[in-house]
Amino acid sequence: MKYLDEYRNPQAISKIADEIARTASRPWTIMEVCGGQTHAIVKFGLEQLLPDDLELVHGPGCPVCVTSLAVIDRALDLAARPEVIFCSFGDMLRVPGSSRDLLSVKATGGDVRAVYSPLQAVKIAEDNPGREVVFFAIGFETTAPANAMAACLARRRGLRNFSLLVSHFLVPPAIEAICTAPDCRVQGFLAAGHVCAIMGYRQYLPLAERFRIPIVVTGFEPLDILEGILLCVRQLEQGHYGVENQYVRTVQEAGNARARQMVEEVFDVDNQDWRGVGAIPDSGLRLRPAYSQFDARLRFPNETTPPADDSGCISGEIMQGRRKPAECPYFAGRCRPEHPLGAPMVSTEGACAAYYRYRKAEIVDEH
Amino acid sequence: MKYLDEYRNPQAISKIADEIARTASRPWTIMEVCGGQTHAIVKFGLEQLLPDDLELVHGPGCPVCVTSLAVIDRALDLAARPEVIFCSFGDMLRVPGSSRDLLSVKATGGDVRAVYSPLQAVKIAEDNPGREVVFFAIGFETTAPANAMAACLARRRGLRNFSLLVSHFLVPPAIEAICTAPDCRVQGFLAAGHVCAIMGYRQYLPLAERFRIPIVVTGFEPLDILEGILLCVRQLEQGHYGVENQYVRTVQEAGNARARQMVEEVFDVDNQDWRGVGAIPDSGLRLRPAYSQFDARLRFPNETTPPADDSGCISGEIMQGRRKPAECPYFAGRCRPEHPLGAPMVSTEGACAAYYRYRKAEIVDEH
Amino acid sequence: MNTECPLPVFTDETVRVGHGSGGELSQRLISELIRPHFDNPWLRQAHDSATLCPGSERIVFTTDSFVVSPLFFPGGDIGELAVYGTVNDLAMSGAVPRFLSCSLILEEGLPMQTLDRALASMGRAARDTGVQLVTGDTKVVERGKGDGLYINTAGIGVLEHSEVIAPERIAPGDLILLSGDIGRHGMAVMATREGLEFESPLRSDCAPLAEPVLALLNAGITVHCLRDLTRGGLATALVELAESAGRELVVEEAAIPVSEPVQGACELLGLDPLYVANEGRFIAFVPADRAVEALAILQGTAVAADSRVIGSASTGHRPRVIMRNTIGSERLLDRLPGEQLPRIC
Amino acid sequence: MNTECPLPVFTDETVRVGHGSGGELSQRLISELIRPHFDNPWLRQAHDSATLCPGSERIVFTTDSFVVSPLFFPGGDIGELAVYGTVNDLAMSGAVPRFLSCSLILEEGLPMQTLDRALASMGRAARDTGVQLVTGDTKVVERGKGDGLYINTAGIGVLEHSEVIAPERIAPGDLILLSGDIGRHGMAVMATREGLEFESPLRSDCAPLAEPVLALLNAGITVHCLRDLTRGGLATALVELAESAGRELVVEEAAIPVSEPVQGACELLGLDPLYVANEGRFIAFVPADRAVEALAILQGTAVAADSRVIGSASTGHRPRVIMRNTIGSERLLDRLPGEQLPRIC
Amino acid sequence: MCLGIPGQIEQVTDSAPLERSGVVRFGGICKQVNLAYVPEAGVGDYVIVHVGFAISRVDEAEARRVFDYLAEIGDLEHELGPAAPPAQHKEKGAEQ
Amino acid sequence: MCLGIPGQIEQVTDSAPLERSGVVRFGGICKQVNLAYVPEAGVGDYVIVHVGFAISRVDEAEARRVFDYLAEIGDLEHELGPAAPPAQHKEKGAEQ
Ligand code: SF4
Ligand code: SF4
Ligand SMILES: [Mg+2]
Ligand SMILES: [Mg+2]
Ligand SMILES: [Mg+2]
Ligand SMILES: [Mg+2]
Ligand SMILES: [Mg+2]
Ligand SMILES: [Mg+2]
């Protein structure tokens, strides 16, 4: 496939990897913000191609991982209601709430459906006028235009049985929070290419400036990620701290005006709780008052009080690069891929799941 | 089981059969009005114990057989509605409407449930407040107190999701209609014991008088039926035409006052269409205005126009003893027990089904 | 850090779709919940099929799926049924039941404890009847696409006798032996259904039938035909055999035992016990001159202690079944058009 | 009066509960709709089991239930799957597939024409693969308790070669042969699901695999282990074998063929083709010195024409699977915790 | 019409007027039955039950009547010698 | 975050402003995609698709840049002789 295969070319990759090794004269710690990049790093084993002392920290850039326990519990309540068809992206289905996940709700009778696109949820609402369709509108800036469109179409089409449970996150405030933390180890960032395809990257200039840290807008294929790392290492080696765009073929400085306009129309900025990280001011989106009829939170009475996250999961520490999965008391014990306690154990590329896979191979060996 | 086993005692039965044979000096045609009696006659092979020229005609006393096509089609419409749980006695499920039966509606998605008692339907309504529960209240006088009680309890308990599709029949007007028919062959009646347990048998006195025909209130076990026949034959041989009560252990002259009171409270008399027989004045029951909120006919808009019964089924002729199943053009062809066109092919004891069973054994033989 | 798994699979509340995905959940379901109930060398091969040396050239093969509701009923459960049903089909060919497969279709949401109970019961039934469950399969269907648990078993048995046991061997004069009272399984299941609310001592007759059959064969009794009575009851079994054999069968209603609870329930609901399902009864066609001996052998086994002669194959060659009732008249038995439904009339 | 039956059963619009009652409707369903698709002497015995003389002392026994939705998909259908799936399991033991049982669970409301199409397809598949369907069972469940049609098949095959084919025979140095591109079945089925709306040329790989396997054995190739790739895909099959054999397996990602449509669909949905289901692919473990020859034989059969070497069993004895990817790094393969779900992240 | 089966009242469990109900035994099984229409029937009495309702109490004395009559005929027969030859039975199936 | 895949527009089927949509090819398969946010992209263009929406047009010229750069390094290496020894790879799994 064009624009995929050539960015996975072994010769090209090994050249860039060599160039990184040549360029890095001392240890660096770089955070790839985005879960999609983490995915590629784990799947292609990119860390094996990097110098030993170049550390990648897997950031909090996965909407599935950072959606707060209170919101997930809300989702579980809604999904269990007999009149509701609850639509969600597939990767959200296995994320644990306080006591269970969406798949368990489905198994005990909830009508939970995995959708590929928010437009499918709109269609399901049109096709089931006698049911309440709730769409779990999670995401970062990349997904916001799609979710906004769903709300916008629902309004234009006069749907009375469609609503969104919104859990939207904004990246720049999270970068700011990470940089502000007293024990921050991150020295450079790979910013999320697709977030910037929507938003552009002007927002990152003041951050780079303020924290004197290089930020490289980076794509998702192995060659992109390695090039992003190279650009970041170069800045670090040279003492620069600018914003660079590795992902030029997709990202323009100003982003996508139309998409941003739609997001503006439907959402406004709000404080947001990040699972494992905590509250970050102005780091989320909520529906504007004009769309309050589509707000699932308003449409359905709150049945439970938001729980404290007392699972003991230290995912926030892990996502901020402060601790390793093996330091978690539940790792490989109560928390396993088939019974995750926290989001990093859910997807194959989650930091905890990846560590678990390696550990298991070791342990089996010792038998 | 007491009151069953002793009435199936071979010696007793053979004694009564002998007594009938001794008593009958010439051919007689007697109609057992009730389907329950027909059932026992077929199951126990009672005709084999009777003189050749004593003919039993199986009357129209089965509510399943006489419920009109229009009502069954109405039932099928209601049962197919997604919001409806349609409750019916089991024997009604296979009775064909214009194009299908309740079991087919169930197979294609209707929520059709067989109940043993009307009280089950009431309970289903209480347990399913979000659904509409429709009970197919069919029956003769025997079932009317039970169905009336369902309506009465629903009113007392304030159920808003319960209604009855009433198809109730009264026996005396049917006897009158049969006697009035110009080609009537019936010379004596076995009246239905359980109907009389409710109604008593005073209503039969003017009928016996007017048509100069003996009427014997009769039970349902072989010994009951044979004794009923014996009493009837005795009257015929002696030229009497009185009302006699063979079923004294169960039936009192005045019937059951409480049960009649409840029927009076809930129902009043109406004209009624008998499938295969036609309209008979004042031969049915309908809900009184005070119960109109429980009338399924009023609660649900009529979706279809009542069909003409153009199936060609001659069940009315058969139930009035004027023709035999083998004279029906559809018998054993388009009409078979697994695809009945008319009610007499539905239950094992239906006149057509019984004939079919014997014919089949003959035909297999010829292969 | 905890290295062993403290969460055995059965503490999952319910079956999830992932249990049928072939992934980790599937693997743990099979190894932790299913396999322990059936441990044997073939299963331990952990292959997708079993290699068998039944030690004979004539084997018998059969299958049945079990879809009973409720899964647990007085006198039995789906697990027992799934073993006995197939064991009985093998026995009806005169085979010694040896190997079973077991294929599960689980509905999402099934409580694991329910599955465990059913499997434990299967394991017990397999041990009791001396069959090995040697291969299996597990699928999970979405909620609303199953009824908790369906079990399929296929069975392999070995013919150790040369006797051919089949409908075409039914001969005029053969006596028909029935192994006990009828209708208990069907009524026990129906009695537990919603709305009927019997306070009832009805218990299914669910039982394995290989023992009495092999007792007959081992004693050298000529057995012309065997049939276990399942769906459709005694009447349907007789009709099917009359048709397959091309023979007229005559049975005496008075000889057919029906227990008081079955009779009571049938009268009340307007059902005919001749058509009610059984799971631990069979009929045997035996030449008249061996019938007394055969009856004594059957009566010597617990499961067929109540055996009796209920009729015979007549010389007539109309393939039909005549029932002589207690009052001396006759009726023809036929298949029912569909299932029996409670009647008001 | 009309004496023959003018209403063959298949003009019934849909399955009704009565079709599973054991009564007349059942009988006609079996004799008019089911049996004609599988006519053979064993079925004609009309007994509840089949007596077989497979002519060998070593037989192989397996079972699978098939619950695919939709029932008909590009490149195959449930009937074909139900035959090929079990035939393939037998082939993976090196057995010649001979006999199948067929047990149907029908949901009330299933159109008879749908059933007929699926059975016709089963009949065709059985003839094509030379297996006889010798015994069966039919149950009907109420609407909302099934998904139209579930099919269980159990299979008996005969071992004609002395070769033991099993995970424990996998030896260091064995090469792993894969019979073709992966992921087509799973993606073809997923592509037809509601909401994805691919305009796709995706076709299932659903196919019988006995031919290439027997070709290897008949040529005298030593085959240490075989495994068909079904649920869980290539990765899960490798992990299972590594664990059963207690061996480390090393595979090269670049050697594993994935068709363009499968790759496109997987990228779009965020799925890994290594974990996507197949129904006509297998892997074979062959000693390195016979691998070239083996490959040539496989490539000479239509269904395995695209066979290639994808890796080997290493001398390592950690039971794990190492995937060397195209860019020279490695990752460990493991089972998925549950089913693969489309991702946004 | 109207399958009605005799059963014996074992227990009266509820005596609210419309909802008077109790446990009735039919051979080997028991079932909860509405007794509102047979206020005169108590524990030990037999009632005829139709669709879950007792519609009538069985009168034990009247139930014996037919057997008394049969005994009478029997006596008569005894006096007259052996019974008359049995009626010629007809077989419906053979007729057509 | 945000799985986005490049595909080529084969057809534009609806051009109502909010519902502009078309068929996009991804390797061997095609899918209907919302194109409202890429008004500048037409048939033949590549777009990045996320959850059924095209979010950006791929710039073909910019896409070549990295390969040009790699060619440059290649040339450089050529000039400097064989590449420096490869970096010492670490194996995460062996670390713990
Ligand atoms: S191992 Fe589990 S509990 Fe511990 S940090 Fe990771 S996800 Fe959270
Ligand atoms: S054979 Fe069928 S069509 Fe004819 S009278 Fe009887 S029920 Fe009606
Ligand atoms: Mg069987
Ligand atoms: Mg069986
Ligand atoms: Mg059987
Ligand atoms: Mg399997
Ligand atoms: Mg269900
Ligand atoms: Mg198998």
Ligand SMILES: [Mg+2]
């Ligand atoms: Mg298989």
Ligand SMILES: [Mg+2]
């Ligand atoms: Mg397999």
Ligand SMILES: [Mg+2]
């Ligand atoms: Mg069977």
Ligand SMILES: [Mg+2]
């Ligand atoms: Mg279904």
